[in-house]
Amino acid sequence: MQQRQIEQSAEQDHVDAMYARLDGEVARVSADLDDAVRASSTDPEEAFTREVRVRMLNRRARTLGSAEHHLCFGRIDHADGRTLHIGRTGLSDGDDQLLVDWRADAARPFYAATAAHTMGLHRRRHLRLEGRKVTRVSDELLDGAEPGPEDLVGDGPLLEAIGARRTGRMRDVVSTLQAEQDAIIRSAHRGVTVVEGGPGTGKTVVALHRAAYVLAGFDEARADGVLVLGPNSRFLDYIAEVLPSLGENDVAMSTADRLVANALGVDAAPAVGHELRRAAGDVRLADELAETVRGYQAPAGTLTVLVDGDAITMDTHALAEARATAGGAGLPHNQARSLFKDLVVDFVSDEVQARARIMLAKLDEDIEVLTGGVNVDKAAAKDLERLGFGPDEGGAFGHAAAVAELDPGALRAELADDLALERAVEAAWPRLEAADVVLDVLDQRPELTVEGAPAGAWTTAHLPLLDEAEHLLNGPPARTYGHVVVDEAQELTPMQWRSVLRRCPGRSMTVVGDLAQAGPATGAASWADALGSDLARRADVRTLTVCYRTTAEVLAAAAPLLAQIAPHQAPAVAVRTGAEPRRVAATGDLVSAVVAEARAEVAVDLDALVAVVAADGAVAGIAEALDGTGVRVVPVSQVRGLEFDAVVVADPDGIIAARPGGERDLYVALTRPTQRLVVVGA
Numbered sequence: 001m002q003q004r005q006i007e008q009s010a011e012q013d014h015v016d017a018m019y020a021r022l023d024g025e026v027a028r029v030s031a032d033l034d035d036a037v038r039a040s041s042t043d044p045e046e047a048f049t050r051e052v053r054v055r056m057l058n059r060r061a062r063t064l065g066s067a068e069h070h071l072c073f074g075r076i077d078h079a080d081g082r083t084l085h086i087g088r089t090g091l092s093d094g095d096d097q098l099l100v101d102w103r104a105d106a107a108r109p110f111y112a113a114t115a116a117h118t119m120g121l122h123r124r125r126h127l128r129l130e131g132r133k134v135t136r137v138s139d140e141l142l143d144g145a146e147p148g149p150e151d152l153v154g155d156g157p158l159l160e161a162i163g164a165r166r167t168g169r170m171r172d173v174v175s176t177l178q179a180e181q182d183a184i185i186r187s188a189h190r191g192v193t194v195v196e197g198g199p200g201t202g203k204t205v206v207a208l209h210r211a212a213y214v215l216a217g218f219d220e221a222r223a224d225g226v227l228v229l230g231p232n233s234r235f236l237d238y239i240a241e242v243l244p245s246l247g248e249n250d251v252a253m254s255t256a257d258r259l260v261a262n263a264l265g266v267d268a269a270p271a272v273g274h275e276l277r278r279a280a281g282d283v284r285l286a287d288e289l290a291e292t293v294r295g296y297q298a299p300a301g302t303l304t305v306l307v308d309g310d311a312i313t314m315d316t317h318a319l320a321e322a323r324a325t326a327g328g329a330g331l332p333h334n335q336a337r338s339l340f341k342d343l344v345v346d347f348v349s350d351e352v353q354a355r356a357r358i359m360l361a362k363l364d365e366d367i368e369v370l371t372g373g374v375n376v377d378k379a380a381a382k383d384l385e386r387l388g389f390g391p392d393e394g395g396a397f398g399h400a401a402a403v404a405e406l407d408p409g410a411l412r413a414e415l416a417d418d419l420a421l422e423r424a425v426e427a428a429w430p431r432l433e434a435a436d437v438v439l440d441v442l443d444q445r446p447e448l449t450v451e452g453a454p455a456g457a458w459t460t461a462h463l464p465l466l467d468e469a470e471h472l473l474n475g476p477p478a479r480t481y482g483h484v485v486v487d488e489a490q491e492l493t494p495m496q497w498r499s500v501l502r503r504c505p506g507r508s509m510t511v512v513g514d515l516a517q518a519g520p521a522t523g524a525a526s527w528a529d530a531l532g533s534d535l536a537r538r539a540d541v542r543t544l545t546v547c548y549r550t551t552a553e554v555l556a557a558a559a560p561l562l563a564q565i566a567p568h569q570a571p572a573v574a575v576r577t578g579a580e581p582r583r584v585a586a587t588g589d590l591v592s593a594v595v596a597e598a599r600a601e602v603a604v605d606l607d608a609l610v611a612v613v614a615a616d617g618a619v620a621g622i623a624e625a626l627d628g629t630g631v632r633v634v635p636v637s638q639v640r641g642l643e644f645d646a647v648v649v650a651d652p653d654g655i656i657a658a659r660p661g662g663e664r665d666l667y668v669a670l671t672r673p674t675q676r677l678v679v680v681g682a
C-alpha cells in the first residue's frame with residue numbers, strides 16, 4: 001500500500017506538471033489567436049495566411065480544451081528504463097516530452113504490447129484521474145516479472161469501462177482501446193478499410209477513433225475533411241460526443257439521406273418504408289437513369305436551323321457524328337450540351353461560308369458574262385498587288401477571297417447567340433434538371449412512386465436517384481471529403497453507396513458494419529455487393545471477434561438466431577459474464593406485460609438506462625404506457641448501433657413478422673443490452 005501511495009503521489013507530480021503546461025499552452029494559444037484575429041491586412045496573400053493561422057490556432061485551442069478531461073491515462077515503462085506518459089494530446093517542456101499523444105507511433109506499445117509480445121515494455125500503467133487529481137494507479141507487468149499484490153493481472157480498466165452504466169451517449173475509449181482495435185485504427189492503409197464483426201465488437205468505436213487518427217495522420221483528410229455517416233439521427237446523437245472529446249470538432253456527421261438532400265437542396269423528404277427504399281436502391285436504376293439521359297442527346301434524325309431565312313440542315317450522318325463527339329467526351333450532359341452546340345455552330349457556320357462562297361463565285365461568273373469576258377478578279381489582281389495585297393493560298397482575289405476572309409469568329413459568335421439555333425439545339429439536346437430525368441424513370445416504374453403523391457414529391461428513397469441524375473447532368477458534387485467513415489454500412493442500398501463513393505474521390509474510407517444485421521431495405525450478402533467488386537477486392541478487410549458490449553449469456557441467447565441468419569458467421573466472444581436473460585410469457589395483454597417488465601428493470605437500478613425495443617408498429621402504445629418512467633421505447637428499425645443497460649424485447653414473434661428479414665431485426669434487438677435482457681412474448 002505504502003509503495004502504491006508513493007507511486008500515486010509521484011504520478012500526481014507528473015500530472016500537475018502536465019496541467020501546468022496545458023494551462024500555459026491554452027494561454028499562449030489564446031493570446032496568439034487574439035493577435036491573429038486583430039492583425040487585419042488588405043494584402044490578399046497576408047489575409048489568406050492570417051486566415052489559415054486563425055483556423056490552425058482555433059483547432060489547437062479546441063484540442064487543448066477537450067484534453068482537460070482525463071488528460072493523461074497511461075504510462076509505458078520500457079525495459080531500458082525509458083518511460084512515456086500517454087494522453088489526449090502531446091505536451092512538451094523544452095526537450096522534456098511530458099505527454100505523448102495517443103495517436104503518435106511512440107504510444108503504440110501502450111495498446112499493442114502483450115505478455116507474449118512485449119514490444120520492449122516492462123510495464124503498462126493505467127492512471128485514473130478525477131478532475132486533475134490522480135485517484136488510482138494500476139500496473140500490468142509484461143516481461144514476466146512476478147506481479148506484486150497491487151499489480152493488475154488481466155483487463156481491469158477495460159472491464160471497468162465496459163461494465164459501467166451507460167448514459168445514452170457513447171464515450172471515447174481511448175484509454176482502453178484493445179490491440180485488435182488499435183491495429184485497425186492506426187493502419188497506414190489509405191484505401192478502403194472494411195471492419196466487420198458481430199454486435200458490440202467495437203466497430204463504431206474503431207470507426208470513430210480511426211477518424212481521429214486519420215485526421216491527425218493523413219494530410220488529404222486534414223485538407224479535405226472527414227465525413228462520418230450513420231444510419232439515422234438517433235444514432236448520430238448517440239455518437240455525437242466521441243470525436244469532440246478526442247479534440248476533433250471539424251468532422252462532418254450526417255446520414256446518407258441528409259447528405260444528398262442538403263447537397264441537392266431538396267428539403268424535408270419524408271422517410272418511407274423499406275419496400276420503396278429497397279426498390280429505389282436497386283443499382284440497375286443507375287443504368288436506367290444514364291439511358292434516359294442518353295435518350296435526350298440528339299436522337300436519330302436531322303437538325304434544321306433557319307439562318308436569314310435559309311434553312312440549314314444537319315443530315316442524320318452529321319448529327320450522329322456531333323452526338324458521338326459530344327456524348328463521347330466524358331462530360332456530364334449539361335456540359336456536353338455546350339460542346340454539342342459548338343459542333344452545331346461549326347456546322348452551320350461552315351455551311352453559311354460555303355454558301356456565300358458559291359454565291360459570290362456565281363456573282364463573279366455573272367459579272368464576267370455581263371462584262372464580256374473580262375475577269376474582274378484577274379483585272380483587279382495587278383492593282384491589288386501594287387497596293388501590297390498578295391493573292392490568298394488558293395490564288396484567289398476578290399469576292400471569293402473576301403468571303404474566305406469573312407471573320408469566322410464573328411460569324412460563330414453571332415450564331416452562338418442566335419435564338420433560332422439555340423431553339424434547335426434545345427430541341428435536340430435539352431438542358432435537363434435531375435428531377436426531369438428521375439420523373440421519366442418513375443413513369444416507367446410505378447413501383448417507385450408513392451401512391452397518391454404528386455409527381456416530384458420526393459421521399460428519402462428517391463434521394464440517391466436524384467443524386468445519380470444530378471451527377472449525370474452536372475458532374476461530381478461540389479463538396480467531397482478526404483476520408484469518409486461509414487458506420488452501420490450494411491444499411492446502405494447500392495444506389496446510396498454510389499452517392500457516398502461520389503463524395504470520396506480518393507476512396508480513402510473506413511467502412512464498418514455487420515452483414516448479419518442488415519435491414520430489409522438493403523440485404524447486401526457481401527461487401528462486394530455493397531461496394532462493388534473492384535473496390536471490395538482492393539479493400540483491407542478486418543474482422544473484430546471480441547464482444548465488449550454484452551455478456552456471454554446474452555450472446556448465447558442470440559446464437560441460435562445468428563446460426564439461422566448468418567450460418568457462416570462465428571459468434572463473437574464476450575469478455576464478460578452476467579445475469580441469465582429472462583423469458584417472460586405474457587399471460588394477458590402483451591403491452592401490460594412489457595410495461596411491467598420495464599418498470600421492474602427500472603426498480604432494479606434507478607440509474608440504469610432501460611429500453612424497450614419493439615416492432616415499429618407497436619411502439620406508440622408501449623411508449624404511451626411508459627410515459628414519464630424514463631424508459632426509452634425504441635422502434636427496432638432504429639435500434640441498430642445503440643445500447644442500453646437493460647433491454648426488454650417486446651413480442652419477438654411480432655418483430656419477426658413485422659417486416660421481411662425480421663429475424664435480423666430480432667437479432668439486433670437481442671444484442672443491445674450491456675447487462676440484462678428480458679424477452680416478453682405471447
Ligand SMILES: Nc1ncnc2c1ncn2[C@@H]1O[C@H](COP(=O)(O)OP(=O)(O)OP(=O)(O)O)[C@@H](O)[C@H]1O
Pocket residue numbers: 158161162170171173176177178181197198199200201202203204205206514548549640641642643
Ligand atoms: N476498447 C474498449 N474499451 C472500452 N469499451 C469498449 C471498447 N471497445 C468497445 N467498447 C464498448 O463496447 C460497446 C460496443 O461497442 P460498439 O458500439 O463500437 O460496437 P459495434 O460493433 O459497433 O456494435 P453494433 O454492431 O451493435 O453496432 C460500446 O459501449 C463501446 O464503448
